[in-house]
Amino acid sequence: MKKLSLLASLALLSTSIYAQIPANAVNADPAGPGPFMVGGGSSINGSGQVNYFVENASTALPGTNGVIPAGSLEVTIGFPSQYGIANNTVPTVNNWTVVSYTTGPSGQIVLTNNNAIDAGNTEDAIVNVAGFTVVGTPQNSTMTVDRSVPIQVGNTNIANDITQVSLSVAAPLPVTLRSFNAKEQSCGIVVLNWESAKEANLNRYEVEFSAEGRDYKMIKSLDAQNAANGAKYSTSVQQNASGYYRLKMVDRDGMFEYSTVTKVNMSECGNIQLAPTVTSGNARVMGLTGGETIKVMNSIGQIMISQQARGENESIDMSRFAAGMYQVIVVRGTEQVFAGKIVKQ
CATH class of the missing domain: 2.60.40.290 (Immunoglobulin-like)
Known part of the structure:
Protein backbone atom coordinates (compact mmCIF):
# COMPACT_ATOMS: atom_id res chain seq x y z
CA MET A 1 0.00 0.00 0.00
CA LYS A 2 2.81 2.44 0.85
CA LYS A 3 4.51 1.81 -2.47
CA LEU A 4 1.31 2.49 -4.44
CA SER A 5 0.70 5.73 -2.54
CA LEU A 6 4.24 6.92 -3.34
CA LEU A 7 3.81 6.19 -7.04
CA ALA A 8 0.48 8.03 -7.07
CA SER A 9 2.07 11.04 -5.40
CA LEU A 10 4.90 11.12 -7.95
CA ALA A 11 2.39 10.94 -10.80
CA LEU A 12 0.43 13.87 -9.43
CA LEU A 13 3.62 15.88 -8.95
CA SER A 14 4.69 15.19 -12.50
CA THR A 15 1.30 16.28 -13.87
CA SER A 16 1.40 19.50 -11.83
CA ILE A 17 4.88 20.41 -13.09
CA TYR A 18 3.85 19.76 -16.69
CA ALA A 19 0.81 22.02 -16.33
CA GLN A 20 2.94 24.87 -15.01
CA ILE A 21 5.81 24.59 -17.50
CA PRO A 22 4.67 22.67 -20.60
CA ALA A 23 7.80 21.40 -22.34
CA ASN A 24 5.99 21.06 -25.69
CA ALA A 25 5.15 24.77 -26.00
CA ALA A 170 -27.12 47.64 -40.96
CA ALA A 171 -29.94 47.55 -38.43
CA PRO A 172 -29.86 47.13 -34.67
CA LEU A 173 -32.81 45.43 -33.00
CA PRO A 174 -35.88 47.39 -34.16
CA VAL A 175 -37.03 48.62 -30.77
CA THR A 176 -35.81 51.18 -28.29
CA LEU A 177 -37.27 51.22 -24.77
CA ARG A 178 -37.91 54.48 -22.94
CA SER A 179 -38.83 52.75 -19.69
CA PHE A 180 -39.57 49.40 -18.07
CA ASN A 181 -40.84 48.76 -14.55
CA ALA A 182 -42.73 46.19 -12.51
CA LYS A 183 -44.49 46.46 -9.16
CA GLU A 184 -46.87 44.56 -6.93
CA GLN A 185 -50.42 45.76 -7.49
CA SER A 186 -52.20 43.52 -5.01
CA CYS A 187 -51.69 40.26 -3.22
CA GLY A 188 -50.10 37.84 -5.70
CA ILE A 189 -50.45 40.20 -8.69
CA VAL A 190 -47.53 42.01 -10.39
CA VAL A 191 -48.14 44.71 -13.00
CA LEU A 192 -45.49 45.43 -15.62
CA ASN A 193 -45.39 48.65 -17.65
CA TRP A 194 -43.05 49.66 -20.44
CA GLU A 195 -42.85 52.22 -23.21
CA SER A 196 -40.96 52.00 -26.48
CA ALA A 197 -39.52 54.94 -28.39
CA LYS A 198 -39.85 53.20 -31.76
CA GLU A 199 -40.82 49.82 -33.14
CA ALA A 200 -40.25 48.31 -36.58
CA ASN A 201 -40.33 44.69 -37.69
CA LEU A 202 -40.83 43.66 -34.05
CA ASN A 203 -42.72 40.43 -33.42
CA ARG A 204 -43.38 40.22 -29.68
CA TYR A 205 -42.38 40.95 -26.12
CA GLU A 206 -41.82 38.01 -23.79
CA VAL A 207 -42.06 38.62 -20.04
CA GLU A 208 -39.47 36.53 -18.20
CA PHE A 209 -39.16 35.82 -14.47
CA SER A 210 -36.39 34.48 -12.25
CA ALA A 211 -36.50 34.00 -8.49
CA GLU A 212 -32.71 34.34 -8.10
CA GLY A 213 -31.86 36.52 -11.12
CA ARG A 214 -30.06 33.71 -12.99
CA ASP A 215 -32.35 31.22 -14.73
CA TYR A 216 -35.23 33.04 -16.44
CA LYS A 217 -38.44 31.49 -17.74
CA MET A 218 -41.07 33.06 -20.00
CA ILE A 219 -44.35 33.61 -18.16
CA LYS A 220 -46.23 35.74 -20.70
CA SER A 221 -46.03 36.93 -24.32
CA LEU A 222 -47.50 40.07 -25.92
CA ASP A 223 -47.66 40.94 -29.60
CA ALA A 224 -45.81 44.10 -30.60
CA GLN A 225 -47.80 47.05 -31.95
CA ASN A 226 -44.98 48.09 -34.31
CA ALA A 227 -45.70 51.76 -33.73
CA ALA A 228 -43.27 54.04 -35.55
CA ASN A 229 -43.40 56.61 -32.75
CA GLY A 230 -43.41 54.10 -29.92
CA ALA A 231 -46.13 52.48 -27.82
CA LYS A 232 -47.11 51.87 -24.22
CA TYR A 233 -47.71 48.40 -22.77
CA SER A 234 -49.18 47.18 -19.52
CA THR A 235 -49.81 43.63 -18.40
CA SER A 236 -50.26 41.73 -15.16
CA VAL A 237 -49.04 38.32 -14.03
CA GLN A 238 -49.95 36.18 -11.04
CA GLN A 239 -46.87 35.69 -8.90
CA ASN A 240 -46.57 35.00 -5.18
CA ALA A 241 -42.76 34.95 -4.97
CA SER A 242 -40.34 37.85 -4.97
CA GLY A 243 -37.95 37.89 -7.90
CA TYR A 244 -36.61 39.51 -11.05
CA TYR A 245 -38.37 40.47 -14.29
CA ARG A 246 -37.06 41.34 -17.74
CA LEU A 247 -38.37 41.63 -21.31
CA LYS A 248 -37.14 39.56 -24.21
CA MET A 249 -37.80 41.59 -27.37
CA VAL A 250 -37.98 39.37 -30.44
CA ASP A 251 -38.09 40.65 -34.02
CA ARG A 252 -39.63 38.91 -37.03
CA ASP A 253 -36.27 37.46 -38.07
CA GLY A 254 -35.90 35.70 -34.72
CA MET A 255 -33.21 38.04 -33.38
CA PHE A 256 -33.75 39.27 -29.85
CA GLU A 257 -32.53 41.62 -27.16
CA TYR A 258 -33.16 41.85 -23.40
CA SER A 259 -34.35 44.83 -21.41
CA THR A 260 -32.87 45.92 -18.12
CA VAL A 261 -33.83 43.80 -15.11
CA THR A 262 -36.17 45.00 -12.37
CA LYS A 263 -36.84 43.33 -9.01
CA VAL A 264 -40.17 43.06 -7.20
CA ASN A 265 -40.38 42.18 -3.52
CA MET A 266 -43.77 40.65 -2.79
CA SER A 267 -45.50 41.45 0.49
CA GLU A 268 -47.34 38.95 2.66
CA CYS A 269 -50.85 38.32 1.39
CA GLY A 270 -52.83 40.34 3.90
CA ASN A 271 -53.39 38.91 7.37
CA ILE A 272 -55.15 35.72 6.36
CA GLN A 273 -54.29 32.85 8.70
CA LEU A 274 -55.22 29.17 8.92
CA ALA A 275 -55.36 27.42 12.29
CA PRO A 276 -54.91 24.80 13.43
CA THR A 277 -52.91 23.27 10.60
CA VAL A 278 -53.19 19.79 12.14
CA THR A 279 -56.71 18.72 13.06
CA SER A 280 -59.15 15.83 13.18
CA GLY A 281 -62.15 18.16 13.09
CA ASN A 282 -62.55 21.86 12.30
CA ALA A 283 -60.05 24.51 11.20
CA ARG A 284 -60.58 28.25 10.89
CA VAL A 285 -59.60 30.71 8.17
CA MET A 286 -59.15 34.14 9.76
CA GLY A 287 -58.47 37.66 8.47
CA LEU A 288 -61.03 37.58 5.68
CA THR A 289 -63.11 40.52 4.43
CA GLY A 290 -66.17 38.42 3.58
CA GLY A 291 -67.21 37.15 0.18
CA GLU A 292 -63.99 35.21 -0.55
CA THR A 293 -64.21 31.66 -1.85
CA ILE A 294 -62.45 29.06 0.27
CA LYS A 295 -61.43 25.82 -1.42
CA VAL A 296 -59.99 22.66 0.11
CA MET A 297 -58.23 20.26 -2.30
CA ASN A 298 -56.79 16.80 -1.79
CA SER A 299 -53.37 15.58 -2.89
CA ILE A 300 -54.47 14.95 -6.49
CA GLY A 301 -56.14 18.36 -6.92
CA GLN A 302 -59.78 17.36 -6.38
CA ILE A 303 -61.88 20.09 -4.75
CA MET A 304 -63.34 18.64 -1.55
CA ILE A 305 -64.82 21.88 -0.16
CA SER A 306 -65.82 25.12 -1.86
CA GLN A 307 -67.59 27.64 0.35
CA GLN A 308 -68.07 31.39 0.49
CA ALA A 309 -66.89 33.36 3.48
CA ARG A 310 -69.66 35.18 5.35
CA GLY A 311 -67.43 37.31 7.55
CA GLU A 312 -63.88 37.76 8.85
CA ASN A 313 -63.62 34.18 10.14
CA GLU A 314 -64.80 31.02 8.46
CA SER A 315 -64.82 27.46 9.78
CA ILE A 316 -64.08 24.46 7.56
CA ASP A 317 -65.08 20.96 8.63
CA MET A 318 -62.37 18.36 7.95
CA SER A 319 -63.87 15.58 10.07
CA ARG A 320 -65.44 13.68 7.18
CA PHE A 321 -62.26 13.38 5.13
CA ALA A 322 -59.57 10.71 5.12
CA ALA A 323 -56.31 11.34 6.92
CA GLY A 324 -53.69 13.11 4.84
CA MET A 325 -52.44 16.44 3.49
CA TYR A 326 -54.88 18.99 2.04
CA GLN A 327 -54.39 22.39 0.43
CA VAL A 328 -56.49 25.38 1.41
CA ILE A 329 -56.69 28.35 -0.95
CA VAL A 330 -58.61 31.61 -0.69
CA VAL A 331 -59.81 33.44 -3.81
CA ARG A 332 -60.95 37.07 -3.71
CA GLY A 333 -62.67 37.98 -6.95
CA THR A 334 -60.42 36.39 -9.57
CA GLU A 335 -57.23 36.62 -7.48
CA GLN A 336 -55.78 33.93 -5.25
CA VAL A 337 -54.86 35.75 -2.04
CA PHE A 338 -53.86 32.86 0.23
CA ALA A 339 -52.56 29.31 0.02
CA GLY A 340 -51.87 27.00 2.94
CA LYS A 341 -51.71 23.36 3.95
CA ILE A 342 -53.60 21.41 6.56
CA VAL A 343 -53.04 17.89 7.87
CA LYS A 344 -56.16 15.82 8.64
CA GLN A 345 -55.43 13.29 11.36
Missing part, protein backbone atom coordinates in the same frame (compact mmCIF):
# COMPACT_ATOMS: atom_id res chain seq x y z
CA VAL A 26 8.59 26.07 -26.92
CA ASN A 27 7.96 26.65 -30.63
CA ALA A 28 4.24 27.50 -30.44
CA ASP A 29 3.05 30.64 -32.23
CA PRO A 30 -0.33 32.06 -31.10
CA ALA A 31 -1.88 34.21 -33.82
CA GLY A 32 -5.13 35.96 -34.66
CA PRO A 33 -5.21 35.66 -38.47
CA GLY A 34 -8.40 37.67 -39.02
CA PRO A 35 -11.96 37.36 -37.65
CA PHE A 36 -14.98 37.13 -39.97
CA MET A 37 -18.78 37.21 -39.82
CA VAL A 38 -20.33 33.76 -39.55
CA GLY A 39 -22.52 33.35 -42.62
CA GLY A 40 -20.53 35.87 -44.64
CA GLY A 41 -20.80 39.60 -45.22
CA SER A 42 -19.42 42.54 -43.28
CA SER A 43 -22.61 43.97 -41.78
CA ILE A 44 -24.48 43.18 -38.55
CA ASN A 45 -28.20 43.07 -39.27
CA GLY A 46 -29.57 43.52 -35.78
CA SER A 47 -27.40 40.77 -34.34
CA GLY A 48 -25.00 38.17 -35.63
CA GLN A 49 -21.97 36.02 -34.90
CA VAL A 50 -18.30 36.81 -35.40
CA ASN A 51 -15.65 34.09 -35.47
CA TYR A 52 -12.59 35.46 -33.66
CA PHE A 53 -10.64 32.28 -34.37
CA VAL A 54 -7.12 31.70 -33.06
CA GLU A 55 -4.39 29.96 -35.03
CA ASN A 56 -1.27 28.16 -33.94
CA ALA A 57 0.98 29.43 -36.74
CA SER A 58 3.91 27.34 -35.56
CA THR A 59 6.05 25.78 -38.31
CA ALA A 60 6.92 22.86 -36.04
CA LEU A 61 5.69 19.43 -37.02
CA PRO A 62 2.23 18.57 -35.63
CA GLY A 63 2.46 16.82 -32.28
CA THR A 64 5.93 18.12 -31.50
CA ASN A 65 7.02 21.09 -29.38
CA GLY A 66 4.77 23.55 -31.21
CA VAL A 67 1.58 22.63 -29.31
CA ILE A 68 -0.30 25.39 -27.46
CA PRO A 69 -1.57 23.75 -24.23
CA ALA A 70 -5.12 24.23 -22.96
CA GLY A 71 -5.54 27.23 -20.69
CA SER A 72 -2.38 28.94 -21.90
CA LEU A 73 -3.87 31.74 -24.02
CA GLU A 74 -5.68 34.92 -23.05
CA VAL A 75 -7.66 36.40 -25.94
CA THR A 76 -8.99 39.94 -25.45
CA ILE A 77 -11.64 41.24 -27.86
CA GLY A 78 -12.53 44.92 -27.73
CA PHE A 79 -15.69 46.23 -29.44
CA PRO A 80 -16.48 49.70 -30.83
CA SER A 81 -19.45 51.79 -29.68
CA GLN A 82 -21.62 50.58 -32.60
CA TYR A 83 -21.76 46.87 -31.72
CA GLY A 84 -20.71 44.32 -29.11
CA ILE A 85 -22.23 41.96 -26.55
CA ALA A 86 -25.96 42.56 -26.09
CA ASN A 87 -27.05 44.26 -22.89
CA ASN A 88 -28.22 42.06 -20.00
CA THR A 89 -26.76 38.86 -21.47
CA VAL A 90 -24.23 36.39 -20.12
CA PRO A 91 -22.00 35.40 -23.08
CA THR A 92 -20.86 31.84 -23.68
CA VAL A 93 -18.28 30.76 -26.26
CA ASN A 94 -17.93 27.09 -27.18
CA ASN A 95 -14.49 25.61 -26.38
CA TRP A 96 -13.46 28.75 -24.49
CA THR A 97 -13.82 29.96 -20.91
CA VAL A 98 -15.17 33.50 -20.51
CA VAL A 99 -12.86 35.16 -17.96
CA SER A 100 -14.56 38.55 -17.97
CA TYR A 101 -16.83 40.67 -20.16
CA THR A 102 -18.54 44.03 -20.48
CA THR A 103 -21.84 44.35 -22.32
CA GLY A 104 -23.10 47.32 -24.31
CA PRO A 105 -21.23 49.86 -26.47
CA SER A 106 -17.42 49.83 -26.31
CA GLY A 107 -17.42 46.60 -24.30
CA GLN A 108 -15.00 43.70 -24.36
CA ILE A 109 -14.69 39.98 -23.64
CA VAL A 110 -11.67 38.02 -22.39
CA LEU A 111 -11.31 34.28 -23.17
CA THR A 112 -8.98 31.39 -22.39
CA ASN A 113 -8.72 28.23 -24.49
CA ASN A 114 -10.19 24.98 -23.18
CA ASN A 115 -8.42 22.78 -25.73
CA ALA A 116 -4.83 22.36 -26.84
CA ILE A 117 -4.09 23.77 -30.31
CA ASP A 118 -1.59 21.79 -32.37
CA ALA A 119 0.83 23.37 -34.81
CA GLY A 120 -0.97 24.49 -37.97
CA ASN A 121 -4.46 24.19 -36.39
CA THR A 122 -7.07 26.77 -35.39
CA GLU A 123 -9.69 27.03 -32.63
CA ASP A 124 -12.98 28.81 -33.41
CA ALA A 125 -14.16 31.43 -30.92
CA ILE A 126 -17.66 32.36 -32.12
CA VAL A 127 -19.04 35.37 -30.25
CA ASN A 128 -22.65 36.58 -30.45
CA VAL A 129 -22.80 40.33 -31.12
CA ALA A 130 -25.61 42.87 -31.39
CA GLY A 131 -25.81 46.24 -33.11
CA PHE A 132 -26.41 49.35 -31.02
CA THR A 133 -26.25 52.13 -33.62
CA VAL A 134 -26.73 52.01 -37.40
CA VAL A 135 -23.45 53.00 -39.04
CA GLY A 136 -22.50 52.68 -42.68
CA THR A 137 -18.77 53.12 -42.11
CA PRO A 138 -17.16 49.88 -40.88
CA GLN A 139 -15.95 50.05 -37.29
CA ASN A 140 -13.00 48.07 -35.95
CA SER A 141 -13.15 45.33 -33.36
CA THR A 142 -9.66 44.58 -32.02
CA MET A 143 -8.48 41.12 -31.00
CA THR A 144 -5.28 40.54 -29.03
CA VAL A 145 -3.85 37.05 -28.46
CA ASP A 146 -1.51 36.91 -25.47
CA ARG A 147 -0.07 34.26 -23.18
CA SER A 148 -1.74 33.67 -19.83
CA VAL A 149 -0.07 33.30 -16.45
CA PRO A 150 1.31 31.04 -15.01
CA ILE A 151 1.58 28.97 -18.20
CA GLN A 152 4.15 30.42 -20.60
CA VAL A 153 3.79 29.53 -24.27
CA GLY A 154 6.44 29.98 -26.92
CA ASN A 155 5.63 32.84 -29.30
CA THR A 156 7.89 32.64 -32.31
CA ASN A 157 6.31 35.57 -34.17
CA ILE A 158 4.97 38.40 -32.00
CA ALA A 159 3.92 40.42 -35.07
CA ASN A 160 0.80 38.31 -35.62
CA ASP A 161 -0.71 38.62 -32.13
CA ILE A 162 -3.05 41.56 -32.83
CA THR A 163 -5.68 41.74 -35.55
CA GLN A 164 -8.87 43.63 -36.37
CA VAL A 165 -12.20 43.07 -38.07
CA SER A 166 -14.13 45.93 -39.67
CA LEU A 167 -17.91 45.59 -39.57
CA SER A 168 -20.80 47.98 -40.09
CA VAL A 169 -24.25 47.86 -38.49
